[in-house]
Amino acid sequence: MTSVGVVETRYLDLPGPLPLDCGRELSRVRVAYETYGTMSPDRDNVILVCHALSGDAHAAGIAAQPPEEGTREGYAKGLGWWDGMIGPGKAFDTDRYLVVSTNLLGGCRGTTGPSSTDPATGEPYGPDFPVITVADMVRCERAFLDELGIDRLAAVAGGSLGGMQALEWATRYPDQVDAIVVIASTHALQPQGVAWNAIAREAIMRDPDWQGGRYYGTGRAPDAGMGVARMVGHITYLSAPGLAEKFGRRLQDGLNYTITEPEFAVESYLRHQAAAFVRRFDANTYLYLSRALTYFELGPLDQVKARTLLISFSSDWLYPPAASQEIADTLTRLGKSVENHVIDAPYGHDCFLLEEARQTPIVRRFLQEGTE
Amino acid sequence: MTSVGVVETRYLDLPGPLPLDCGRELSRVRVAYETYGTMSPDRDNVILVCHALSGDAHAAGIAAQPPEEGTREGYAKGLGWWDGMIGPGKAFDTDRYLVVSTNLLGGCRGTTGPSSTDPATGEPYGPDFPVITVADMVRCERAFLDELGIDRLAAVAGGSLGGMQALEWATRYPDQVDAIVVIASTHALQPQGVAWNAIAREAIMRDPDWQGGRYYGTGRAPDAGMGVARMVGHITYLSAPGLAEKFGRRLQDGLNYTITEPEFAVESYLRHQAAAFVRRFDANTYLYLSRALTYFELGPLDQVKARTLLISFSSDWLYPPAASQEIADTLTRLGKSVENHVIDAPYGHDCFLLEEARQTPIVRRFLQEGTE
Incomplete structure (x- = not known):
């Protein structure tokens, strides 16, 4: 299996204002996006891939821009966050499909978000950015695809917050x-x-450097609080057995009787994760996306026509298999086409980024069946 | 069942210096303590009760001093943290036993800790307080009981960090x-x-008001970080099903599209818990006790002579039943007297403070058997 190669992130400005659940609307929305593969003449082979809280439009291939330092393995090489799943012969096979990936509305990696300039003031939105929902993200994706002339999607795919968008x-x-x-x-x-x-949001907002969200251009950002937020997130994305396997109670460097310095290897790891994350992510975007994903409640499924593939992981205690099962049961009861797979794997919620080998045949077969 | 009545916290100064695992020693250690019940003529009916991270010497009865506002139900009435377990006819029956409770070494409720005055400088210890261990806490308890003329204990009992001390x-x-x-x-x-x-410790230490631990007398304390630490702790003490039962996804007051204000009832609850906790607890004590409990590793059990009662709770994912089972298995293998009970209850780690009715007959019978 090969990579989609070097990819440039592109940008598209939506023509009209975007109406939002909160009653406000956003004008001049810019969307950062990447595409991998080729559109079919019938325009019927487009897959939209939606990222999770900390992702971006760069889902596959090697970034044309020099990558910022990040936390994920592969980041240093500029690899997209789902490179193992998107490419020739991969789960989302770019020999067959045109895969489109956007940075979410509210993001900080090219799409309009709280760090963008508010056209009304010429200043960054900061806390004046409207509170958005998953539905708003999807409205933005719909409007963006309209501009690309894509009416219909062969599939929408994503993990975590990305899965909420697909739903x-x-x-x-x-x-x-x-x-x-x-x-x-x-x-x-x-x-x-x-x-x-x-x-996690409290940790950011209680950092005095957050400054009520108006920290842009002040030379201070809530890195301390963002670091704590990331640490909390990180541990919820892993499983207890996964942590035990990876770190155990291993000491970093003997027992030093210190409060301020890391003693256990896992402490050192958390600090590293936090430091790397704050370099590449905006705190306000974290607040807005975190809020959106807690709001999300899937509406009635009666009108669903899409075939549905659900995958969950046995050790994911944040998005447990029982949640996917509940969706599958409802769809089944309504006579819809649904497949539900629980993959037995120890790495918690992070499995969706790690267990590519086991997801690939499931996704490939599912997509294939849609074309038969 | 009745209460032990109004109780006054007393204080005792240890005569000699206290040697510590880190190689340093503490001079002029004061211990805050309470007692409930009456010592037998043979001095063979003393039970030492050890508190957990956020506890104090006031384990039972009604505090003589007006209580500070706190987070536990009962606090407002000045009730001790284990009042449901200690008293006439209760699990630790004060009609039979003299129950002794001390504030831990490193504490902030009367026993010498980082907020106490360092006799060498006349200033609060702050970060110069030595890093202590569970063994140090137990050495302190031993030295304290020596002063009371108590050589031998009928039992040592505690939950969480208190259980580590018992071990x-x-x-x-x-x-x-x-x-x-x-x-x-x-x-x-x-x-x-x-x-x-x-x-949790990072959240405190990253708060600029922590000031490297030298915040006493500055008019500023790391309340913001302590609040986040308490929130993290609090959620780890509860279980996912317990939270679902108590709060579900209930909104506080409709959907208001706000980042800064609580939307979900559980958010409002967390803020309340945090605010109440910072009023009654010292941040440095939190750091030191948290560090001590992470260090704890039980040594070889070959020399153990005490009969052992272990109780754990099915929904406690922080101190899971498997940990107690491991101790029980080791003791059994060594031919020691041990009982292990797993109580099926949904409230997570907090069960040890809540499930008094189900613990009581187990503890009473276990203690009774020791006197037969």
């Missing part, structure tokens, strides 16, 4: 999406997940 | 303790728990 697509635009691939996601975040997200 | 007593002073009651505890915190504790 939203199937209910909001039932006639415009043939299939959805929903990985490690849920119809509604469970209350414990709501709490973890609230704590 | 440490049985291995460090095998000839001086007849029985230990170890509730919702472990031989060594699992790596995920190490990580949660590290994150």
Whole structure:
């Protein structure tokens, strides 16, 4: 299997204002995107891939721009966040499909978000950016695809918050999406997940450098709080057995009787993760996307026409297999076409980014069946 | 069942310096303590109760001093943190036993800790307080009981960090303790728990108001970071099903599209918990006790003579039943007297403070058997 090669992120400005759930609208929305593969003459082979909280438009291939330092393995090489799944012969096979990936509305990697300039003031939006929802993200994706002349999607796919978008697509635009691939996601975040997200946001907002969200251009950003938010997120993305396997109770450098310095290897790892994340991610975007994903509640599934593939992971306690099962049961009861797979793997929620080898045959066969 | 009535916290100054695992020693250690019940003529009916991270010496009865506002139900009434377990006819029956409770070494509720005055400087210790261990806490308890003329304990009991102390007593002073009651505890915190504790400490230390630990007398304390630490702790003490039952995804007041204000009831609850906790607890004590409990690793059990009672709770994912089972298996293999009970209850680690009715008959019978 090979890579899609070097990829340039492109940008598209939506022509009209984007209406939002909160009642406001956004004008001059810019969308950062990448595409991999070739559009068929019938324009019927487009797959939209939706990223999760900390992702971006660069889903596959090697970034043309020099990559910022990041936390994921592969980042240093400029590899897209789902490079293992998108490419020739891969799960989302670019020999067959045109895969389109956008940075989410509210993002900080090229698409309009709280760090963008508010055309009304000429200043960054900051906390004046409207509070957005998953439905708003999907509206933005729909408007973006309109501009590309893509009416209909062969599939929408994503993990976590990306899976929520796929589900939203199937209910909001039932006639415009043939299939959805929903990985490690849920119809509604469970209350414990709501709490973890609230704590992560508190950590950011309680950092005095957050400055009520107006930190742009001040030379100070809430890196300390963002670091804590990332640490919380990170541990919820892993599983207890996964942590035990990776770090155990291993000490970093003997026992030094210190409070301020890392003693256990996992402490050192968390600090590293936090430091790398704050370099590449905007704190306000974290707040807005975190809020959007806690709001998400999937509407009625009666109108769904898309074939649905659900994949979850046995050790994912944040987006547990039971959530996918619930969606599958509802779709089945309604007589819809649905497949639900639970992959037994120890790495928690992060499995959706790691267990490519085991997801690939499931996704390939599912997509294939849609073309038969 | 009745209460032990109004109780006054007393204070005792240890005569000699206290040697510590880190190689340093502490001079002029003061211990805050309470007692409930009456010592037998043979001095053979003393039970030492050890508190967990956020507890204090006031384990039972109604505080003589007006109580500070706190987070636990009962606090407002000045009730001790284990009042449901300690009293006439209760699990630790004050008609039979003299129950002794101390504030831990490193604490902030009367026993010497980082907020105490360093006799060498006349200033609060702050970050110059030595890094302590569970063994140090137990050494302090041993020295304290010496002063009270108590050589031998009928039992040592505690939950969580308190259970670690009970285990440490049985291995460090095998000839001086007849029985230990170890509730919702472990031989060594699992790596995920190490990580949660590290994150809580990071939240405190990254708060600029922490000031490297020298915040006393500055008019500023790391309340923001402590609040986040408490939120993290709080969610790890509850279970996902418990949270679902208590809060679900209930909104506080409709959907308001706000990032800064609580939307979900669980968010509002977390903020309340955090605000109440910072009013009654010292941030440096949190750091030191959190560090001590992550260090704890139970030594060899060959020398243990105490009968051992282990209780854990099915939904406790921080101190899971498997940890107690491991201790029980080791003791059984060594031919020691051990009982292990897993109580099926949905409230996570907090069960040890909540499930009094189901713990009581187990503890009463276990203690009774020791006197037959």
